[in-house]
Amino acid sequence: MMIYLDNAATTFPKPQNVVKSVVEAIKIYGGNPGRSGHSLSMRTSEQIFHVREAVGEFFGVSPERVVFTSNCSHALNMAIKGVMASGGHIITSTLEHNSVMRPLFAMKRKGIIDYDCAMVYEGDLEATLKSFASLIRPNTKAIVCTHASNVTGLILPVKELGELCRQAGLTFIVDGAQSAGVLPVNLQEMKIDIFCTAGHKGLYGTTGTGLMLLGSDLEMDTIMEGGTGSASSLPQQPDFLPDRFESGTINTVGILSVGAGLHYVSGIGISRIYEHEFGLCRYFYEQAASIPQIKTYHYYFEKGRFAPIVLFNVGNMPSFDVVAALNARGICVRGGLHCAPSSHRTLNTEQGGAVRVSPSAFNTKRDMMNLLRELKQIAKYSDKT
Structure with missing residues (x-):
């Protein structure tokens, strides 16, 4: 075995209630959410909103600030490229996944941004914080870092880094791929502006699912535009949440699986x-x-x-x-x-x-x-x- x-x-494996949610999504909630006025579409939209509410409550944000993505990499690309679209300097750490490092490298190679990597000192929180603080420049816009390393599991001092960002007027972006569903996360308490995570890891949803959670009001560019089922007469992307960052038909099956997975995690x-x-x-x-x-x-x-x-x-x-x-x-x-x-x-x-x-x-x-x-x-x- x-x-x-x-x-x-x-x-x-996935919990049985997650398996059940996938079957129900295919057999019962097959309408396109937010795209039609018929009852099947509206029932599906209602189920999606219930998941939005559950995610928001779990992480400490309002439902409209819950943006569904295809994975954590998708969420991090939206966050990093959206915040840094007009250029500037951003700080990251020496422990980052390519979901952070490759967007930064791509933007630097195009001459849009510059970035530095702060050293993370295992067992020395103060030294780690000083490493981040020492890299702040006049044109620094943000800090982006992992909550917990996907290689060693080392947990970074996210709450303290959030406080540093608030004091310095920086946007704080957190990669929570390894922490969601395993470590406590509250965006307001931890002063996180954008929290990106996967739905298929500690939240026990299916693959092809992710979340970008917005903890504060931000000026963010979009990295894609398209149909949202709202403000359809306008040529520009809607400026309200979550529609601004959810173009195209969303993954109903995956989203409902994340909702079921979250219910499983909350129950334990x-x-x-x-x-x-x-x-x-x-x-x-x-x-x-x-x-x-x-x-x-x-x-x-x-x-x-x-x-x-x-x-x-x-x-x-x-x-x-x-x-x-x-x-x-x-x-x-x-x-x-x-x-x-x-x-x-x-x-x-x-x-x-x-x-x-x-x-x-x-x-x-x-x-x-x-x-x-x-x-x-x-x-x-x-x-x-």
Whole structure:
């Protein structure tokens, strides 16, 4: 039987209520929301609005500030390119996913913006904050950073960075791909202007889903325009939310799955989910220390400092070989650079990457015990290579 431990990429399996929501979306809510006056369209629109309300309540924003996207990368592109359209300087961190780094690189290469990367110091919050603050220039417009690294799980001081942005008059954009549904997030309390996340990870929705949540009033350009079902007589994109950022037919099936996933997460409670998942990671981290060939990439592994992710390598084996060996034994993990080469540069693992383990609410201690048992066998083989 397969053991799935690649939940930082996408959660699997999905809760039964999510599966049910997908079937209902196809069989019952098949109208185009917001596009027609017939009853099927209106029933579908009502269901979409219920999800908007639930998401808004969960993250501390009003429903109209919930923008549905196709994934977290889509949301981050809208946020970064929308805020920085007229140019200026933006600060990011050394731990970012390519969903942040590639839009920044593309805009810099075109001569639109400039950016700097602040160093993140594991275990030293003050040093990290000073690193960000030291890079602020007169033309700095924003800070964009991950809430929790998708490589090591290290949690950044988002609340303190939000306060720094408010004091400096900067827009604060947060990549919450690894935190939504696992760590507490309230945009108002954390002073986050734009929170971008995936619907298919910790929120347990289907793939092809994402969110851009707006915590404050912002001057933002659009990166695409089109039909919204509103103000259709005008040639320009509507200036009101969420229509301004939702062009084209939205993903009804995916959105309803996110609503069901959010209901599942809320029913358990994110604190319980985090305790469970981090506990599994902590167990693996501690037990792996007894296997000489395994190297983990954490100076410490404290609850509240890391999202439930563990990164490791086995001897001199390339990470993809470890992944392949585990896959042959029915265990799914991820190797390589995890779309975050800048993070791997800080760990000196850029050459061959590393292996990532990321459990979900459905994993058990037995899954971790089986993983450790197989790694002991793989580690013996690594001594002979």
